[in-house]
Amino acid sequence: MRLSTKGRLAVVAMIDVALHRKTGPISxxxxxxxxxxxxxxxxQMFADLRRHGLVASTRGPGGGxxxxxxxxxxTVADILFAVDGPADDAGAKSRAKAADDAQRCATPELWDSxxxxxxxxxxxxxxxxxxxxxxxLGVQLHSQEEPAAKRPEPLRAAVxxxxxxxPNSVFELARFGIAG
Numbered sequence: 001m002r003l004s005t006k007g008r009l010a011v012v013a014m015i016d017v018a019l020h021r022k023t024g025p026i027s028x029x030x031x032x033x034x035x036x037x038x039x040x041x042x043x044q045m046f047a048d049l050r051r052h053g054l055v056a057s058t059r060g061p062g063g064g065x066x067x068x069x070x071x072x073x074x075t076v077a078d079i080l081f082a083v084d085g086p087a088d089d090a091g092a093k094s095r096a097k098a099a100d101d102a103q104r105c106a107t108p109e110l111w112d113s114x115x116x117x118x119x120x121x122x123x124x125x126x127x128x129x130x131x132x133x134x135x136x137l138g139v140q141l142h143s144q145e146e147p148a149a150k151r152p153e154p155l156r157a158a159v160x161x162x163x164x165x166x167p168n169s170v171f172e173l174a175r176f177g178i179a180g
Contacts, residue, residue, distance in 0.1 A: 007080040018071045018131045025064030052082035077122035
């Protein structure tokens, strides 16, 4: 199993969707702003997640994505497999290479065992547990339509208009003693 940035971001996005599931479908634009993940990247991820039945899309105004099944039945392994695909069979390649080079120490059993343990662990952690952990940490739930963050107006000192100390017409030239 591969543990990639794409997989990590997919887990983050799925936690957000699960956290806000009671507010209805979440648009990818809102999710993109909240999690600071590129919209095009989210579109690619959610296409994979939808293909694997982990999310369901709703079209039209107010549309977006929601969970495809209950959060308790979605595991972290499901999410990672959906966006990263199954890992290459590195163990089979290692065993074949070890057979070719009998003099060299090979440890394919170690790596196969480690991969199985990682998959077992990720398969034991479900999305509902991650949501509960986030709520316990005090994560704030947002409404679907988040107002754009307003910047406070900068304080500006009142500027008193000043009269220029230069002539602005031919008549003023005489007053300054320039006309000759």
